[in-house]
Every structure is written in C-alpha cells, then in structure tokens.
Amino acid sequence: MTHDANTNPAVDSHPVVDTGPAVDTDPVVRTDPAADSHPVVRTGPVVYTDPTVYTDPTVYINPILNADWSDPDVVRVGDDFYLTASSFGRAPGLPLLHSRDLVNWTLVGHALERLEPAVGFRTPRHDCGVWAPALRHHDDRFWIFWGDPDQGIFQINAPQIRGPWTRPHLVKAGKGLIDPCPLWDEETGEAYLVHAWAKSRSGVKNRLTGHRMHPHGTELLDEGKLIVDGDRIPGWFTLEGPKLYRHDGWFWILAPAGGVETGWQGALRSRGFFGPYEERIVLEQKDTQVNGPHQGGWVRTPSGEDWFLHFQQKGAYGRVVHLQPMSWGTDGWPVIGNEGAPVAVHRKPDLPPQPPAAPATDDDFPGGRFGRQWSWTANPQDSWATQHSGDGLRLTCVRSADAHDLRRLPNVLTQRLPGTPSVVEVELKLHSEEPGARAGLAVLGDAFSWIGLQRGADGAVHLVHRFAEGVAEQERDADHPRIAREGRVRVRLRIEIGAGARCCFSYDLGEGPRPSGPVFAATPWRWVGALLGLFALAPVGSGHAGAATFTNFRIDPLPPVAPE
Structure with a gap:
C-alpha cells in the first residue's frame, strides 16, 4: 500500500x-567511508538516502534515537548503559532505555507509573510534569531526580532498572525549580545537588543554584547558593539543564545555554562545588546541519572512552538524540564532537558489537x-x-x-x-x-x-x-x-x-x-x-x-x- x-x-x-512550522529533513546521498584514508568523522552538510546503505558495521549515523527522547541523561553500570528522558505530562513516564554499545537502544520500561499528585494530572498538561531528569547509580541503587516546574524537585530510586521504583518523593518544594542533578562525591563523602530555574514560574532564569544534599537523597541541607550567574557570562543566556560530575580534582557542570533551537553546550569547572566557576563552550553547530546541539550527559565506557549524548530540536519530530565522541584536551577541558562540532558519522564506541536495535x-x-x-x-x-x-x-x-x-x-x-x-x-x-x-x-x-x-x-x-x-x-x-x-x-x-x-x-x-x-x-x-x-x-x-x-x-x- x-x-x-x-x-x-x-x-x-x-x-x-x-x-505551523515544520522542519524539512529531506535526505540525500552519502559516500562510502571505506573510500576515505582518514578516520570516519563527518561534521558538515553530510546527508544520505537511507542509513541502511552504510554497510560498514564499525560506524554509526546520528541521530542514534530518531524520535522525541527529550533531555536525555545516561549512566553506565557494569557493561550496561541506561538512558532516561523527559516525559512531561504523559503516563507512564520516565522512559528507561538500555544499550550495550551506546548506539542500539531498546525501551525496557518506565520508572514512573503515574504522575503526582494524581489529581493534578487527571487531565492533560502537555508541557508540564517531568522535566529534564537526571539518572544516576549510587549505593547499589538507581536514582532519578527531576523538576516539576509547578511543584519542585522530585526523586525516585530502585534496586534494579526495571524496579520496583519508589513513589515520587518531593525533595524540595517550589515554583520554577527545574533540571536538578545530584552528585555523591566519593572524594569528600559529601552529597550535592544543582538545579536551574524556569522564568515562567519563578521570574528567574539563566542561573544555577547549588545545595548540599543528605546522602540518602531525601532532603536538601541548606537554602541553596547561586553558584553560576549566566548574566555575568558575556553572550550567555538561558543557562539550564546542568549535569554535575567530578573529574580530575574538579567539579564539572555540563550545561546548555542559548535556547533550545540554536543554543550550545557549555562546560563549567571549579575546585569547590560552590564556585567560583570558569566556563567554556564545548559543542556548537558551527558549519553543520545540527542546530542547537546541547543538553545531555557524559558517560565513560569500561575501556575508558568518553562519550556525550545530547538532543537536537527538530520541530514536530521533537528532540532527537545524538552521540558524540568526547575526550580531554591538554588544558584539561572536554573536547566534544570533532573539535567542538557535532559529528554526523563516526566510528562506534570500542564495545562488543551488538545487533541493530531500536525502541x-x-x-x-x-x-x-x-x-x-x-x-x-x-x-x-x-x-x-x-x-x-x-x-x-x-x-x-x-x-x-x-x-x-x-x-x-x-x-x-x-x-x-x-x-x-x-x-x-x-x-x-x-x-x-x-x-x-x-x-x-x-x-x-x-x-x-x-x-x-x-x-x-x-x-x-x-x-x-x-x-x-x-x-x-x-x-x-x-x-x-x-x-x-x-x-x-x-x-x-x-x-x-x-x-x-x-x-x-x-x-x-x-x-x-x-x-x-x-x-x-x-x-x-x-x-x-x-x-x-x-x-x-x-x-x-x-x-x-x-x-x-x-x-x-x-x-x-x-x-x-x-x-x-
């Protein structure tokens, strides 16, 4: 038919x-990478008729998840990688995806059976609910933190990715508290949480607030401190979506700025969690077709390779997910993609080959x-x-x-x-x-x-x-x-x-x-x-x-x- x-x-x-507006994604042809004498990295307007024409099993093509898996975050446990994404007002929410190679993903369940409070989501609230979750593994448990812009910061946890997951626990109540991310610092034994702000609810944006957190993840131990003020960074606006890490003696915040459609990925670092932070743009569109490549998570493979997953806003298709190579420069800063530009095609991660899979x-x-x-x-x-x-x-x-x-x-x-x-x-x-x-x-x-x-x-x-x-x-x-x-x-x-x-x-x-x-x-x-x-x-x-x-x-x- x-x-x-x-x-x-x-x-x-x-x-x-x-x-309304629609994004044109007409495909055109790509040449065989086997003909190239250099490593397979494509960043410019490289397009193709059908990904299956690529017979080289050692490369992948972005996006790796070509549908609306908004605001992805990723974690590795052993040889397995897990990803979650925003689900807003839909139920069940907090989708859980699994992969062994960071390229082929399957949907294995949801962490949130129903939105809370239940009475508040009896009718559709399409742009509300679960915003920008953070997925972590700590103390032999999986943890997901997310912000509901109308209620505050929630947390759930489970012993296995398939559950059983706890009921949502409100860690901090408040309007406009979004994009939370926890960190259990193995170096100091302290726990922290960083979050952004939604101006539509709070009148505040372009700022990141940091808290000390109880190690059980149930409450915050202070009123919070402004740790990054995007208004003080020339050219930066709509700073949000922070993901918090420890690396090489630094506290790292990987956070997008510049807006969903045309923004960039920033990296910020400090010797102390509460700052001061210095910043750098580490991924942006440049001369590629990938608009606004930002907001996602960093993950390291068992062999020590680093990779970064992020979204691209594509109109009616939503936010599709790309996979970028990541390394650390001689100056200690992350280098994402091909010298800060998103790749269209790249060699696969150094992981055991997996059969093709998709949700x-x-x-x-x-x-x-x-x-x-x-x-x-x-x-x-x-x-x-x-x-x-x-x-x-x-x-x-x-x-x-x-x-x-x-x-x-x-x-x-x-x-x-x-x-x-x-x-x-x-x-x-x-x-x-x-x-x-x-x-x-x-x-x-x-x-x-x-x-x-x-x-x-x-x-x-x-x-x-x-x-x-x-x-x-x-x-x-x-x-x-x-x-x-x-x-x-x-x-x-x-x-x-x-x-x-x-x-x-x-x-x-x-x-x-x-x-x-x-x-x-x-x-x-x-x-x-x-x-x-x-x-x-x-x-x-x-x-x-x-x-x-x-x-x-x-x-x-x-x-x-x-x-x-």
Whole structure:
C-alpha cells in the first residue's frame, strides 16, 4: 500500500493545510567511508538516502534515537548503559532505555507509573510534569531526580532498572525549580545537588543554584547558593539543564545555554562545588546541519572512552538524540564532537558489537495489552482499556464533554512520531450503537488531525477525517464524511508521514485505499514533539457507550527517494 512520494494522490490532488512550522529533513546521498584514508568523522552538510546503505558495521549515523527522547541523561553500570528522558505530562513516564554499545537502544520500561499528585494530572498538561531528569547509580541503587516546574524537585530510586521504583518523593518544594542533578562525591563523602530555574514560574532564569544534599537523597541541607550567574557570562543566556560530575580534582557542570533551537553546550569547572566557576563552550553547530546541539550527559565506557549524548530540536519530530565522541584536551577541558562540532558519522564506541536495535513501535496488542512504547496523555483509569482473550487493543468509548478536541482528552494512547519518513497503519473496528461514538488514529500536537469511524445520528457508520489548527478551539472536517457500506464497521487507516512531518491520510473500507483530505503539517507543543494517538470517545450521556478495537499497528519506513 506504500505510494511513491511523487504519485501519492493525497499529495497531488489536495492542498496543503499548513498548521505551523515544520522542519524539512529531506535526505540525500552519502559516500562510502571505506573510500576515505582518514578516520570516519563527518561534521558538515553530510546527508544520505537511507542509513541502511552504510554497510560498514564499525560506524554509526546520528541521530542514534530518531524520535522525541527529550533531555536525555545516561549512566553506565557494569557493561550496561541506561538512558532516561523527559516525559512531561504523559503516563507512564520516565522512559528507561538500555544499550550495550551506546548506539542500539531498546525501551525496557518506565520508572514512573503515574504522575503526582494524581489529581493534578487527571487531565492533560502537555508541557508540564517531568522535566529534564537526571539518572544516576549510587549505593547499589538507581536514582532519578527531576523538576516539576509547578511543584519542585522530585526523586525516585530502585534496586534494579526495571524496579520496583519508589513513589515520587518531593525533595524540595517550589515554583520554577527545574533540571536538578545530584552528585555523591566519593572524594569528600559529601552529597550535592544543582538545579536551574524556569522564568515562567519563578521570574528567574539563566542561573544555577547549588545545595548540599543528605546522602540518602531525601532532603536538601541548606537554602541553596547561586553558584553560576549566566548574566555575568558575556553572550550567555538561558543557562539550564546542568549535569554535575567530578573529574580530575574538579567539579564539572555540563550545561546548555542559548535556547533550545540554536543554543550550545557549555562546560563549567571549579575546585569547590560552590564556585567560583570558569566556563567554556564545548559543542556548537558551527558549519553543520545540527542546530542547537546541547543538553545531555557524559558517560565513560569500561575501556575508558568518553562519550556525550545530547538532543537536537527538530520541530514536530521533537528532540532527537545524538552521540558524540568526547575526550580531554591538554588544558584539561572536554573536547566534544570533532573539535567542538557535532559529528554526523563516526566510528562506534570500542564495545562488543551488538545487533541493530531500536525502541519498538509496532504492536499486535496481544490479549488487549499495549506495549511499552505507548503512554496516555494523563494519568489513566483502568476502564479505558480492556484485556481479553484475543488480540487487539480494546478501548472504551469514554464519554466526554471535550470530544470535539483531542488535546483536552486524557484517554488518548500515544507514542512518538517517527523521525524519518514513514507509513503508519492500523485496523479499526467500532463496536458502538451510540450516536456520536467515534474512534480513530491521530497526529496530535498544538494542531491535530485524525481519521476514523463515527456512528451517525442516522445509525450509519461514517468514515470521518477531522483536524484543528493550533489556534482553533474545536475540530472541523478535513474531508466530507463517507458512509461505510451497510454493516461495515471495520477500516484500515493509514498516515504517510513525509519530509517536514507532512502527513497524508488515507483509508480502506474494503474497496481499496482512498486518500482523504489535504496534507496536514504536524506541529509540536511548546516543548513536546508531535504524537501518534489512538482513541475512542462518545458524547456526554449515561450508560456504556461501546468500544473500539485496534489491531495490527505498524510503522514502516518509506523507501528512500533517489537523488536527482
């Protein structure tokens, strides 16, 4: 069912509905590194048709995680590497990824089952919740600290990466306390914590505050001291996301500045935790295509190699993750990437070879259970999804006064938008006689669009396709509703996601695929990339409104476009 990009009728015969800014990621060709006589390092506008054309197993291509794994942090325990990322208002939150080579990652679970306080996240708060977590391993336990900009600094811990994780503990209450990172200093036996500030809540930004911390990680032992004032560093602004380390007798803070879109990675060092600190820019875009390469974590392999993981903001795709080589210069400062510029291609870390792997996307929903790649847009209720003996995700048609606006609904099951051109498909069956009951497949962001089935007031089942711009308060038709032939309550839904996150919708009611509506330009929320979503809804009323079953969810890459 895959259409060639130049012949897709949904593209050729319909106008584009541009709902916001989109990033163009059209791929082009890269040459074989084996032809080079120098080490494999690419930094400039080096592009390619398809990463699989690279047959050299000794190199990797950035981004290593090509979806919205925002604000990554990483830690090594033995031969294993673990990564977590911001999850904002979705549940479960705090995704946990595992790798043996820093290149191939799988999603192994979540550390946060529900957001706290539970009552505060019964409805979507897309840009709130879990911001910029720090992942550490200390005293034979995993620790995650994060900032909720409306509540304060939280901490959870567990004996194993898969848990059980403790319930969130509020280490310090306060508005605008974000991006915390702990350090248990083996040299002094002291524990510390550094955090940044969100001006939207506190009126303060561009500053880092340091605290002494109880070794148990349960409380801070002082009121905090300003240890870095970004306003006093010429040209620096929006200093945030600090990660705290000890190295070579120095306290190190690796922190981004300059803003998400076009910022840089800074390094700051001091002989004492409370300063004074000197600073240096250690990673920036330079002449590459990687805008704003910053905010992430440093990790060392068993053989002593150093690596740095960071994000790149890519519009609707969110914040994708890059891996950079890291070393220490003769002056004692870190050197990241290729002399401070992000690499596009590089030799892999000196670690045992691993098979290709990536976080799962496809799902057959065995027994009605959904995979780890899915999360709700708010704290879930048990009644939203029903387990059963067969396959397929069975979602209850939840009654809501906000059925006209998916952005307000807590019962949308989501996963990340793929960062490369892809085709998303799922089969849907509607089990409801309730007028107005509906279910579908959505692209969800500040603007949204969805396609699916709805029971009409006339009793017939309609194929509907709707959307809403970012400024709109409710959805409207993207195409004329179509009545399914009598008795037909099953449909195959399809979204082709092209360059720039432009989405072409189509469907198959048993008569072959048909395009629907104009091209939809996916948009992010303020800090969160666009999401794919499954949902089932019904208007306000009494009694059970029925259900919908989703089966055979697939995301497949589009074939590369040959260069001209």
